[in-house]
Amino acid sequence: MAKNWHLSSIKQLLDELNTSIEKGLSTNESEKRLRRLGPNRLATGKPISPWGIFAHQFQDFMVLVLLGTVIVSLLLGEFLDATAILAIVLLNSFLGFTQEYRAEKSLLVLRNLTASQCKVLRDGHKTVIGVDEVVPGDIIFLEPGDRVPADARLIETQNLSVDESNLTGESLAVTKDANWQADIHTALADLKHIVFKSTLITRGYATALVVTTGMDTEIGEIADLLREKPSTMTPLQRRLDQLGKILVVACLVIVGVVFGVGLMHGLPIYNMFMVGVTLAVAAIPEGLPAVVTIALSVGVQKMSKRKAIIRHLPAVETLGCATVICSDKTGTLTLNKMEVQEVWTPSGFHRLQQGEALKINLDKEDDLFYSAITYALCTKAEVYEGEEAFGDPTEVALLRVSERSGLRQSNLRRHYPKVKSLPFDAERKRMTAVVRDGNEYLALVKGAPDVILQRCTQIMVGSKVYGLTEERRQLALSALESMADQA
Structure with missing residues (x-):
């Protein structure tokens, strides 16, 4: 489908997609397109298995240093030290695993809350199908409360308004019109004859022609950009990584110095090597990763009570270091919901x-x-x-x-x-x-208050009805003005 399909007429799109307003797609044709184009869903990446989450806990450089210390302790015959250090490493990994596994489960639940069904025209009959089964060429029917299943060209509208805040950031509902005409310079947020995947129908009814699905939709392009963004280390991770490397170098220096001094004094080579390694192992702060993980876990727990999901523990530290947050506030800092005050x-x-x-x-x-x-x-x-x-x-x-x-x-x-x-x-x-x-x-x-007041002759105060005098009319207008000043 051409990139500028929003400039095409309904007839051109129907011909290009080989479908009709009267019958929609046949079941056979829709199945072919589903096999060819794939399901109508956003790519979320492969789900991380519990074992994958657990293995991720051992990627930190300090943890690798501690595992190396365990091996050295075993070689030295220090089984008690090796057991203690290994217990600390496992405790640290278990704490990190628990927090991240809970976050993954919570995110999975949130994904499952999205709309799962929609009404389409197949073989000339209205039917309800899963959103994943929608394909280009489908004729869909929309009503208040529906999530738009795919990017679609409007065919017919009745007082249609759509909440596009999750796509454009605009908190006010947008009025749509199937007869509206676009030009090549029209911005995405101004397309009145198009509805976009994941936006919400707030008022009215519509019939629309699906043009793009899945990752080819506007919201899909945004999801793709987010998915491709490489992850970077947090400031704390960078510092711990640097500390781990410094400790490794320091340990090698200690072993070298002790070994060299011992040779100069004519002491046995093996004994001096063992003394150097023992001192190096003792210099490793075994409890540091566990202390850091516990501190971050406390932060995650506090944020979870405020309904914030932290997927990776180090993100808590990054957020704590932030001095300025630049964000599209709708749906992030605000709920995009009006409340009567x-x-x-x-x-x-x-x-x-x-x-x-x-x-x-x-x-x-x-x-x-x-x-x-x-x-x-x-x-x-x-x-x-x-x-x-x-x-x-x-x-x-x-x-x-x-x-x-x-x-x-x-x-x-x-x-x-x-x-x-x-x-x-x-x-x-x-x-x-x-x-x-x-x-x-x-x-x-x-x-509108002014219009309604012009047509009223009586007013109810409490449970009693009185004539609407000019004094009472002015009282109502004064209240209106007072509330408008607070808006």
């Missing part, structure tokens, strides 16, 4: 700490109660599998407040069945959901 209703302000619930009396239908059910019902955001919410970041933040306060979206939908909804658009500047409340109807509206 404060809610205003006519009864007053309600300040929320991170993750805190609104104090709602579920038996009392007041202004706070109706605000919360509006968050849950007048929205395109959805709660999936009872926990995770997907959709527009602002709507998701509001929905989380309702969920934490005990007003579960699934329960509210059963109690207040939706009759009709009008989506938010630039002209109306508001969204409306009409629900059934027993034998009555309830209209829930959210949108």
